[in-house]
Amino acid sequence: MNDKVKGIGATLLSAIYFGFVPLLMKTVYAGGGNSFTAAFLRFAFSIPVLFVVLKIKGVDLRITREELKHFFIITAFGYAGTTLLVFTAYNYIPTGMTTTIHFLYPTFTVAGLMIFYREKIKASKIFCVILCLIGIVMFYNGGEGQASLIGIILALCSSMTYAFYTIFLGKSEVLRDIEPMKRLFYMHIIGAVIMLVIGLISGNLNFHMTPLSWGVMALTANLTAFVGALLYQIGVKYIGSESTAMLSTFEPITSVIVGILVYGEPMTLRIFIGCAAIIASTLIIARTESKE
DSSP states (O other): OOHHHHHHHHHHHHHHHHHHHHHHHHHHHHTTOOHHHHHHHHHHTHHHHHHHHHHHHTOOOOOOHHHHHHHHHHIIIIIHHHHHHHHHHTTTSOHHHHHHHHTTHHHHHHHHHHHHSOOOOOHHHHHHHHHHHHHHHHHOOTTSOOOOHHHHHHHHHHHHHHHHHHHHHHHOHHHHTSOHHHHHHHHHHHHHHHHHHHHHHHTOOOOOOOHHHHHHHHHHHHHIIIIIIHHHHHHHHHHOHHHHHHHTTHHHHHHHHHHHHHHOOOOOHHHHHHHHHHHHHHHHHHHHHHHO
């Protein structure tokens, strides 16, 4: 299997996993958890497991000051920052609107590469960005509730921070050659500290959860680290920031399918068009990357 195919497969598997996360989070919230607690535990629960796996693999965990600085930048302003912005946006606007605005990040990723790195993006990928935007907009249900300017701004900022995370991950020469699991280990440590501090200051942390919620949260945290985030980083490594960002829009399709199969939600014409647009974009990108 060549590297391009590995990157495409890793990114799609990452997107499919993240599409199941909302279903898992419903169980956590039903058992007493909330978004801030889930964000903190998402990072904290995976740290011991990452540490053990890295030790078994014999990976040297020492890092330089320059590496620590880059870890802090990509986590605070990208990886963990996005989580905080998205979860906070949920308090102001409907989740459907938050998701729609957040998934503008492939557009910001392509724009960032063109503006700051002077990269020439192929016409086929520009076309794929347009297809992705059409697909995401089709998923939005405008009847979910009132929009808040604060919520819209938060969701928009989350799309920008995730675009920054994707670009920085692909362009940082300091982080590029570091073992992906080692990268996640330090990013999750920094992310857990950030979420703990913000949660304590805001008073939003709640650890009075049912045993089932604790178990689901522990499972979700480690799956996010070893499946979602790790495979996303592998995707960026092999097919680049812009292709990974666009392929990851497969995530909402998974959420839609889960909603139809688990909750009996209807398959509307809008949803069908949205799925078709994203699948078409995915096939075009996969074909382009495989040819290369």
